[in-house]
Amino acid sequence: MRKKIILALLITGLVAGSAIPTNVSWAASKASLDKINRELKEIQAKKKSQQQQVKQVEAKINAVQKEQKDLQTELMQIDLRRNETQKKLDKLETQMDETKEKAAEAQDQLDEAKDRVAKRETLLKTRVKSMYERGNVSYLDVLLGSSDFGDFLTRMEGLQMILEQDTRILEDNIRDKQTIETKKQEIDHQLTVYVDMFDQAESLKAELDKQYKQSLVVKAELKKKEDALEEDLEQYGQQLLALTKQESAKYAERVRAMSTSSSGYKGGKLGLPVADGSFRFSSGFGMRTDPFTGRSAGHNGVDMAAPKGTTIMAAAAGIVIFAGYSNGFGNTVMIKHNSEITTLYGHIREGGIKVSVGQSVERGQKIAEVGSTGRSTGNHVHFTVYKNDVAVNPMPYLK
Numbered sequence: 001m002r003k004k005i006i007l008a009l010l011i012t013g014l015v016a017g018s019a020i021p022t023n024v025s026w027a028a029s030k031a032s033l034d035k036i037n038r039e040l041k042e043i044q045a046k047k048k049s050q051q052q053q054v055k056q057v058e059a060k061i062n063a064v065q066k067e068q069k070d071l072q073t074e075l076m077q078i079d080l081r082r083n084e085t086q087k088k089l090d091k092l093e094t095q096m097d098e099t100k101e102k103a104a105e106a107q108d109q110l111d112e113a114k115d116r117v118a119k120r121e122t123l124l125k126t127r128v129k130s131m132y133e134r135g136n137v138s139y140l141d142v143l144l145g146s147s148d149f150g151d152f153l154t155r156m157e158g159l160q161m162i163l164e165q166d167t168r169i170l171e172d173n174i175r176d177k178q179t180i181e182t183k184k185q186e187i188d189h190q191l192t193v194y195v196d197m198f199d200q201a202e203s204l205k206a207e208l209d210k211q212y213k214q215s216l217v218v219k220a221e222l223k224k225k226e227d228a229l230e231e232d233l234e235q236y237g238q239q240l241l242a243l244t245k246q247e248s249a250k251y252a253e254r255v256r257a258m259s260t261s262s263s264g265y266k267g268g269k270l271g272l273p274v275a276d277g278s279f280r281f282s283s284g285f286g287m288r289t290d291p292f293t294g295r296s297a298g299h300n301g302v303d304m305a306a307p308k309g310t311t312i313m314a315a316a317a318g319i320v321i322f323a324g325y326s327n328g329f330g331n332t333v334m335i336k337h338n339s340e341i342t343t344l345y346g347h348i349r350e351g352g353i354k355v356s357v358g359q360s361v362e363r364g365q366k367i368a369e370v371g372s373t374g375r376s377t378g379n380h381v382h383f384t385v386y387k388n389d390v391a392v393n394p395m396p397y398l399k
Contacts, residue, residue, distance in 0.1 A: 040250045047243040057233045064226045078212045085205045099190045106183045270315040270397040273383050279306040285393040300391035301384035308379040310370040314361040315343050330374020346382035
């Protein structure tokens with residue numbers, strides 16, 4: 001959209017200034033010329049203000065677009081972190097399954113240990129019950145009741161085996177109880193670690209999701225802001241275009257007011273844009289072989305080859321209506337001479353334009369320097385004569 005506005009402004013600068021009615025009297029008083037100059041200054045002041053508004057809006061659009069670019073980078077980074085977090089959650093899911101398997105194994109071992117403890121306690125209780133039912137019989141009574149020394153030794157050995165067995169039962173109970181407690185702690189620790197890690201990952205993912213959603217909201221707001229600024233730019237651009245047309249028309253009116261003749265050019269009235277003897281005609285007006293495509297094409301002016309930096313002069317007195325870059329012609333100057341005639345000087349070198357829009361120039365005054373900008377194959381000046389906005393052969397107008 002911005003390119004369209006710039007193109008329209010360029011076209012206005014090149015053409016609109018030469019679209020001048022021919023039925024207006026060229027006799028004008030000094031008061032009339034002063035009035036035109038005042039009006040022109042007012043238009044230029046409004047145009048300058050409008051240009052500032054356009055620049056300000058363009059700067060805001062560029063800033064918004066930069067914010068959008070930075071936000072897009074941020075969204076990408078959040079997405080990458082979300083992916084990493086999801087991978088962590090997937091890994092935790094695997095760890096959870098492994099932990100559950102370990103917990104199941106530990107529980108089985110725990111149950112087995114409990115069974116062993118229960119069986120041992122039953123055995124001990126049975127032994128105590130048997131001793132109770134037989135009465136209060138001590139180990140000493142058992143030994144003293146021996147019939148002989150051999151029986152004594154046998155009974156002693158039996159008692160020793162009972163004591164060792166009871167001791168092992170007690171030790172096994174203590175060990176199994178410790179195993180039960182260790183397994184219980186291990187299971188609790190495994191589950192606690194998993195829960196903590198999972199909660200942290202879930203919290204991080206929830207925070208990232210929140211950030212992503214907020215960024216999307218900001219992105220939508222920035223897009224809305226950009227659209228509104230683009231609408232403002234369109235409006236300001238149209239206003240600037242209208243002012244540019246008014247300025248061009250006012251320049252043309254000033255040319256008419258300054259003219260001393262009401263008749264059009266009859267031929268042979270324009271001076272050479274490059275000093276005689278310092279150039280050669282390299283291409284004429286009309287059909288020719290295009291140096292770029294090799295095909296036959298129309299050429300709306302004449303080309304004068306000269307060294308880079310050679311002075312380019314105004315072909316006649318007039319007002320500069322364009323001084324800038326035009327795609328095909330490169331750096332270009334256009335001068336309005338009267339109601340009918342406008343001249344164009346193209347392919348000016350970089351930094352070679354020496355006049356500005358609105359400036360009055362005299363015949364032979366230096367306006368630019370030869371170059372090869374735009375669609376050019378070598379240093380030369382392209383010279384076009386427009387009569388009533390139509391390119392005509394410049395040769396009849398040149399001395």
